[in-house]
Amino acid sequence: MVSELITIDELNDFLHKNHEYFATRKGDSLSPLNSETDQKLAATCTFYDVLAYINWAEKETNVPLRLLAYDEYLAVRDNDLGVNASFKSGGYMTFYTPNGKQYPNHPPYMSESDFDALTLRFPDNLTCFEKNELKFIDSNFFAEWLLEGISIRSASLTSFYGDAHVLRASGPRDSTGKYKGVKTGFRLCYELSQ
Numbered sequence: 721m722v723s724e725l726i727t728i729d730e731l732n733d734f735l736h737k738n739h740e741y742f743a744t745r746k747g748d749s750l751s752p753l754n755s756e757t758d759q760k761l762a763a764t765c766t767f768y769d770v771l772a773y774i775n776w777a778e779k780e781t782n783v784p785l786r787l788l789a790y791d792e793y794l795a796v797r798d799n800d801l802g803v804n805a806s807f808k809s810g811g812y813m814t815f816y817t818p819n820g821k822q823y824p825n826h827p828p829y830m831s832e833s834d835f836d837a838l839t840l841r842f843p844d845n846l847t848c849f850e851k852n853e854l855k856f857i858d859s860n861f862f863a864e865w866l867l868e869g870i871s872i873r874s875a876s877l878t879s880f881y882g883d884a885h886v887l888r889a890s891g892p893r894d895s896t897g898k899y900k901g902v903k904t905g906f907r908l909c910y911e912l913s914q
Contacts, residue, residue, distance in 0.1 A: 721909060721910055721911075721912060722788065722796060722854060722907060722908075722909045723907045723908045723909065724854060724855055724907060725762035725763075725855070725857070725864070725905050725906070725907050726762070726763050726773070726905065726906055726907060726908065727759065727760050727761065727762065727763055728754045728756060728759040728760070728761055728762070728763045729759040729760060730763065731750070731754060731763035731765060731769075731773065732754070732759070732763075734772075734773050734776055734777075735750070737776070738772070738776055741772050741776075745766075745768070745769065745772075746768070746894055747766040747768065747769070747894035747895060747896070748766065748836065748894075748895055748896040748898050749836050749837075750764070750765060750769070750896075752836070752837060752838060752839045752840065753765075753839075753840050753896055753898060753903060755839050755841070756841060756842060761842055761846075762857060762862065762903070762905035763905055763906075764840070764896050764897075764898075764903040764904060764905055765896060765904070765905070765906070766893060766894050766895060766896055766904075767865050767869055767871075767893035767894070768893060768894060770787065770865050770906045773906075774786065774787075774908065777908065783910050784910060784911075785908045785909070785910050786867060786908070786909060786910070787865055787866055787867040787906060787907075787908065787909070788864075788866055788867060788907065788909050789866060789867040789868065790866050790867070790868055790870065790872070790886060790887060792867075792909070793864070793866055793872060794877065796851065796852050796854060797851050797852075797856065797877065798851055798852070799877070800851060801875060801876055801877060802849055802856065802858035802859070802874065802875030802876070803847070803849070803858055803875070804847070804858045804859055804860060804875040805860070805875045805876040805877075806860075806876075807860050807876070807882060809875075810843070810845070810859075811843060811846070811847075811857075811858060811859025811860055811861050811862070811875060812843060812859075812861050812901065813840050813841060813842060813843065813859075813861045813862075813901050813902070813903055814840070814841050814842075814843060815827050815838050815839070815840055815901070816838065816839040816840075816841065817837075817838060817839075818837050818838075818839070826901050835898075835899070838898075840898050840901070840903060842862075842903070843859075846859065847859075854907075856874050857874045857875075857905075858874065858875050859874060859875050860873045860874070860875045860876050860878070860882070861873075861901055861902050861903065862874045862875075862902065862903050862904075862905065863880060863897055863902055863903070863904045863905075864904065864905055864906055864907065865904060865905070865906040868887060868890075869890060869893055870886060870887060870889075870890040871890070871891060871897065871904050872886050873902075880897065880900075880902070891904075
């Protein structure tokens with residue numbers, strides 16, 4: 721069984737119920753990445769956030785949960801690319817300053833604290849497609865964490881760095897992908913007994 725993408729609401733529920741984790745976590749700030757008006761959109765987090773979420777969700781549900789492995793993800797997708805599989809076809813995320821100024825492109829170099837304060841939002845024209853009754857975001861600027869500790873770009877099925885070497889070209893596990901203008905989410909799965 722494979723879930724839909726974990727939503728911002730679901731991630732916020734986890735963070736609200738696990739203050740000790742949130743107080744000690746490392747990596748990109750989560751609030752500027754999950755500040756969408758629609759809290760039913762996919763959450764953005766680091767691989768370590770995903771592991772903590774899985775640990776908590778297993779205790780809450782008493783079900784052994786995990787991420788999809790790379791080959792399972794490709795099987796669920798039938799190896800099909802999204803319409804926006806080209807990096808030039810759109811689906812770009814948008815950066816905003818804390819006072820609401822929108823950057824037309826990736827922001828210029830700035831201090832780490834200033835960059836961390838920037839909001840990264842989904843485009844207004846975000847599209848999804850269905851495969852095997854699951855929704856996938858049709859953007860190369862959205863990726864999903866996989867069991868191997870890697871992420872895969874949703875539209876093109878390429879690596880974090882946009883190449884074909886998905887299993888070798890993993891981005892930092894303590895990053896959400898924000899520095900590349902990417903949001904990285906996740907979905908859970910569990911095995912049904914035979």
